[in-house]
Every structure is written in structure tokens, then in C-alpha cells.
Amino acid sequence: MARRPHRPHRALAITGESLLLLLALIVLSVAVTVQAMTDDQGRLQIDGADYATDAYAVVGDSWDGSDYTDLGFADAVYIEVTSEKDQFVGFANPEDAAAFLDGVEHTAIHRATGTEGPTEEHIDGGAPQTPGAEADIWAFTLEGDGTRTYEWDAESSGELTPIAMNADGSANVEGRLDIAYDVPGLGGIVAGLYIVGVLLAVLAVWLMVRTIRKPHKAAQSAA
Numbered sequence: 001m002a003r004r005p006h007r008p009h010r011a012l013a014i015t016g017e018s019l020l021l022l023l024a025l026i027v028l029s030v031a032v033t034v035q036a037m038t039d040d041q042g043r044l045q046i047d048g049a050d051y052a053t054d055a056y057a058v059v060g061d062s063w064d065g066s067d068y069t070d071l072g073f074a075d076a077v078y079i080e081v082t083s084e085k086d087q088f089v090g091f092a093n094p095e096d097a098a099a100f101l102d103g104v105e106h107t108a109i110h111r112a113t114g115t116e117g118p119t120e121e122h123i124d125g126g127a128p129q130t131p132g133a134e135a136d137i138w139a140f141t142l143e144g145d146g147t148r149t150y151e152w153d154a155e156s157s158g159e160l161t162p163i164a165m166n167a168d169g170s171a172n173v174e175g176r177l178d179i180a181y182d183v184p185g186l187g188g189i190v191a192g193l194y195i196v197g198v199l200l201a202v203l204a205v206w207l208m209v210r211t212i213r214k215p216h217k218a219a220q221s222a223a
Contacts, residue, residue: 023199083175
């Protein structure tokens with residue numbers, strides 16, 4: 001009598017190989033995502049948003065760039081602001097930023113959380129009493145029109161809140177802000193992820209084909 005293939009072992013092998021293929025797809029998807037987040041200067045763009053309001057200022061959520069630099073994940077943080085109008089964009093600690101905007105009509109843009117995208121909150125008020133450039137609360141600023149880039153020393157600045165205003169203090173503020181990290185060897189990391197993903201996928205497919213064909217060969221030998 002011919003010996004029947006040990007089906008539980010075969011099913012277990014196929015399950016393991018399927019998981020290996022899934023891991024390969026995850027690694028490749030990470031590579032694609034990181035590559036898509038890499039800007040023209042080879043930096044990792046971790047956040048970016050257009051902003052526009054009929055009010056006098058736009059304020060974003062505060063964040064701490066040292067969350068990444070302290071871990072050795074990145075060497076530097078780059079803040080890039082683009083606008084057609086002459087603008088003032090300042091970064092201050094959250095308490096000073098809130099005090100500066102007290103009584104000023106502005107729009108607060110909150111970053112995406114979970115499945116919910118960025119949200120906006122309108123705060124009533126009037127025109128700013130003090131032009132942004134004259135306040136002494138800023139850790140650093142970007143002023144002018146076009147595209148301006150600042151290399152942020154995140155390790156020494158701590159948590160900061162961005163505020164964008166027109167330089168003359170007028171209403172109708174619009175532009176774009178991008179945040180990117182200079183990650184050492186980012187190009188090599190992406191290439192490595194692609195190589196590992198492809199190798200894992202090839203190995204998984206080869207093992208699956210081998211497992212599927214093995215019972216067939218065993219049956220032929222028994223016959």
C-alpha cells in the first residue's frame with residue numbers, strides 16, 4: 001500500500017511559507033512608503049500641510065523634534081515654508097504661543113489622528129496688537145515670501161508651536177509648511193529594504209512550490 005503524504009506537516013509548512021511571503025510584502029510596502037516620503041533633497045518628510053484662513057493667523061499643533069534626534073534616528077530637522085505673500089512664521093513654546101494668540105482671530109489646524117484627517121478650529125477674536133516680528137517669544141522664525149528653509153536644532157529647542165501670519169498683520173493667511181528629517185544613509189536603508197523584501201519573497205515562493213510539488217513526486221515514486 002502506498003504511503004499517504006503527511007498532510008498536517010504539509011499544511012504547517014505552507015502556513016509558515018505564507019507568513020514568510022506576508023513578511024516580504026510588509027518589508028516591500030515599508031520600502032515604498034519610505035521612498036514616497038523622501039523629498040528631492042533626500043530627506044525624510046514626516047509632515048506637511050497646506051494652510052489657509054480668512055483670519056489673521058494660523059497655528060499648528062506643537063511637537064518636539066528631539067523625539068527623533070535623541071534616538072539617533074535623524075541628524076537634523078528642516079522646516080520649510082512656502083507662500084506667495086510676505087509672511088512671518090514663528091516657532092515658540094506652547095505657553096508663549098497661546099498667550100500671543102489670546103484675543104487674536106485665528107485658525108488652529110490639528111494633525112490627523114487615527115482614521116480622521118487634519119481638522120480645523122476657528123477661534124474668534126480681532127487683529128493682532130503686536131506684529132509677529134516684534135514679539136520676543138520665538139525660538140526661530142522664517143520671514144519673507146517664496147520658499148524658506150530653516151535647519152532646526154531640535155535637541156536644544158524642545159516642544160514648539162508654529163504660528164503663520166502675514167508680515168503686515170493683515171487677514172487671509174495661506175501657504176504650506178513641511179517638516180523633514182535628515183536621516184543618515186536613508187538611500188541605503190530604502191535599497192536594503194527592497195533587497196530584503198525581494199529575497200524573502202523569492203524564498204517564500206520557492207519553498208511553497210517545493211512543498212506543493214513534494215507530495216506529487218512522492219506519489220509518483222510510490223506508484
